[in-house]
Amino acid sequence: MKLATLKDGSRDGQLAVVARDLKTAHIADGIAPTLQAALDDWAFVAPQLAFLYDELNAGRARRSFEFDPGRCMAPLPRAYQWADGSAYVNHVELVRKARGAGMPASFWEEPLMYQGGSDDFLGPQDDIVLAREEWGIDFEAEVAVVTGDVPMGATPDEAYRQIRLLTLVNDVSLRNLIPDELAKGFGFLQSKPATSFAPVAVTPDELGDAWKGGKVHLPLRSIWNGRPVGQPDAGVDMVFNFPQLIAHLAKTRNVRAGSIVGSGTVSNKDASKGYSCIAEQRCLETIEHGSAVTQFMRFGDTIRIEMLDEQGKSLFGAIEQKVARLEADAS
Amino acid sequence: MKLATLKDGSRDGQLAVVARDLKTAHIADGIAPTLQAALDDWAFVAPQLAFLYDELNAGRARRSFEFDPGRCMAPLPRAYQWADGSAYVNHVELVRKARGAGMPASFWEEPLMYQGGSDDFLGPQDDIVLAREEWGIDFEAEVAVVTGDVPMGATPDEAYRQIRLLTLVNDVSLRNLIPDELAKGFGFLQSKPATSFAPVAVTPDELGDAWKGGKVHLPLRSIWNGRPVGQPDAGVDMVFNFPQLIAHLAKTRNVRAGSIVGSGTVSNKDASKGYSCIAEQRCLETIEHGSAVTQFMRFGDTIRIEMLDEQGKSLFGAIEQKVARLEADAS
Numbered sequence: 091m092k093l094a095t096l097k098d099g100s101r102d103g104q105l106a107v108v109a110r111d112l113k114t115a116h117i118a119d120g121i122a123p124t125l126q127a128a129l130d131d132w133a134f135v136a137p138q139l140a141f142l143y144d145e146l147n148a149g150r151a152r153r154s155f156e157f158d159p160g161r162c163m164a165p166l167p168r169a170y171q172w173a174d175g176s177a178y179v180n181h182v183e184l185v186r187k188a189r190g191a192g193m194p195a196s197f198w199e200e201p202l203m204y205q206g207g208s209d210d211f212l213g214p215q216d217d218i219v220l221a222r223e224e225w226g227i228d229f230e231a232e233v234a235v236v237t238g239d240v241p242m243g244a245t246p247d248e249a250y251r252q253i254r255l256l257t258l259v260n261d262v263s264l265r266n267l268i269p270d271e272l273a274k275g276f277g278f279l280q281s282k283p284a285t286s287f288a289p290v291a292v293t294p295d296e297l298g299d300a301w302k303g304g305k306v307h308l309p310l311r312s313i314w315n316g317r318p319v320g321q322p323d324a325g326v327d328m329v330f331n332f333p334q335l336i337a338h339l340a341k342t343r344n345v346r347a348g349s350i351v352g353s354g355t356v357s358n359k360d361a362s363k364g365y366s367c368i369a370e371q372r373c374l375e376t377i378e379h380g381s382a383v384t385q386f387m388r389f390g391d392t393i394r395i396e397m398l399d400e401q402g403k404s405l406f407g408a409i410e411q412k413v414a415r416l417e418a419d420a421s
Numbered sequence: 422m423k424l425a426t427l428k429d430g431s432r433d434g435q436l437a438v439v440a441r442d443l444k445t446a447h448i449a450d451g452i453a454p455t456l457q458a459a460l461d462d463w464a465f466v467a468p469q470l471a472f473l474y475d476e477l478n479a480g481r482a483r484r485s486f487e488f489d490p491g492r493c494m495a496p497l498p499r500a501y502q503w504a505d506g507s508a509y510v511n512h513v514e515l516v517r518k519a520r521g522a523g524m525p526a527s528f529w530e531e532p533l534m535y536q537g538g539s540d541d542f543l544g545p546q547d548d549i550v551l552a553r554e555e556w557g558i559d560f561e562a563e564v565a566v567v568t569g570d571v572p573m574g575a576t577p578d579e580a581y582r583q584i585r586l587l588t589l590v591n592d593v594s595l596r597n598l599i600p601d602e603l604a605k606g607f608g609f610l611q612s613k614p615a616t617s618f619a620p621v622a623v624t625p626d627e628l629g630d631a632w633k634g635g636k637v638h639l640p641l642r643s644i645w646n647g648r649p650v651g652q653p654d655a656g657v658d659m660v661f662n663f664p665q666l667i668a669h670l671a672k673t674r675n676v677r678a679g680s681i682v683g684s685g686t687v688s689n690k691d692a693s694k695g696y697s698c699i700a701e702q703r704c705l706e707t708i709e710h711g712s713a714v715t716q717f718m719r720f721g722d723t724i725r726i727e728m729l730d731e732q733g734k735s736l737f738g739a740i741e742q743k744v745a746r747l748e749a750d751a752s
Contacts, residue, residue, distance in 0.1 A: 101461055101677075101678075130432055168501045168677065169501065170499045170500065170501060170539055170540035170541075171538055171539065171540040173538075173610070176607075194604075194605075196601075196605070197605075202605055202606075202607050203607060203610050204536075204607040204608055204610070205535075205536040205537065205538065205608070205610065206536065207502055207504075207536065207674055208501055208502065208539075209501035209502040209675075209676065209677040209679070209680055210501075210674060210675045210676070210677045219573070220673065221573070221574055221673070225673070242550070242552070242747060243552055243747060264673060267673070270527075272606050272607075273525075274525075274527070274528075274533055275533075275603050275606075275608075276507075276533050276534060276535040276603075276608045276609070277535055277536070277606075277607045277608020277609070278607070278608070279504070279534050279535070279536065279669075279670065280669070280672045280673045280674075281673075283673040283674045284674050284675070338610075338611070339610065341611045342551065342552070342556070342595060342598070342611045342612075342614040343538055343541060343611075343614045343615050344540075344541045344615070345540065345541070346432075346499065346540040346541045347432075348540070349540055416573060416574060
């Protein structure tokens, strides 16, 4: 089943079921007012949503309407947790290599993960509004899961069973703020502004055989200013799968329903697959030529992130954003 | 006004207004179902809550009942953001000195801040449940504020006007997990388990003259296993006030209503004021004697954190917790 949250002027939007082909949708507020409310009581709510989804796909839903991704908020417009892993360790190794740093062996054995802001997510077509280009604006294309309740100390197998939904993420990063921030030792804060999400979140069964071993085995496409720059396979070179990432998060705490766990920037060792963030391209350039040529994003730049199934159909809809300058009165 | 959230079996509990003397309370669900809902629409909801608060204090509220802090969840049982500063830089300097590290000058000029898990807060009398004593279980007594909407790029003055509530926090830390985690560069994750909160959150006017310059000028008391161990003044040696902490958080993002921003462990340079976390005492011992004597918390240990006004009355009620072992079946 595919779920979206529509803009209605409220902070949490309105829950809608979206047809498999992303062409029609149906308001689901008779079942649950918001996606968080559905996740809070999933065992009771999900079957009702699934019934509506079947009706919608069969063309029998009474009040269906054309689905417009431009009306979408993030599936969870705000969430109680957003923890982003760095499961494509190749990406981490490249970044470190470009600055002459080695790779601690532990990075291959235990996930890197940071906690991001989750109070103000962006919808798939919302502008990325920032005050300064000099901050080094970058996109990061990722896959993310939304969990149910995962008890403290859960194993990866237990965590696997609590994966409720999958979606795509643009984990916008401010590259030039990162070095100073990480040097302070407390992790990212200002260098990770609001995160953006695909129009719909889908249950794992929607992925069919592409959902295997806790990974999504499909290419993730990034198109920057209309130019395809990356299509790495999200199922390749993912060193820690989603159940392992969730179990890492749950080691010393309960992880509650509606928590979002990200894969980190999708990256393949095969450089011909391109890149899911500009920083990686710059690292490759630095390693090869001694310095980076590709510049970070400018105001007006666009980024499109999408994943197609094996029949070429969009699974989650596309993230399609423009970078915009913060109005002076608020900057 | 003083607000609490009562356990009712739901994830978000039930909003209640609590009398100034913390003796009686009144359910406020006719005004707003939850504290988050109140914060989402504060300008409309707060005056109604204030009216009920006045009635309750005057003994005129019709359905008041005895206030029992043991029935409280955290004022926000889950929140969309929990960002903890480290405003008592003295504490940071001590910790670094104990391990022979110097203090970057920038630490006095720009706040340290990390993002914590906010999906599963503990109430004031909930057990601190953890799997292993060897993780180095420590309390951290702090003051925290709850914000309204703060736009990206807000100044400290603008942030000041969005401080809705104040409360106390026990930012439980797992000291022996911190070194490896910080060495990975992404900040705290497993080393910061669920955070605990005082029974009530209060509007700034409740503090009278003690709320001045964006700081709380009162001692914060920590009592460990029945023994008073700290009473540093939260208004002394706070290098960054709450408006500055919030503005730091809002530099590259909107901060939305219900965000919680912490002060970091309250710490005075005057060592006679004692300590608000065991790590600090251990640092002092290490600096003085070459090694730490005081051990971290054991299963069964208790911690009480409270702030009294100048008349000796509890402002927020007490955090009173016990450390407990996670049941084997889930560990």
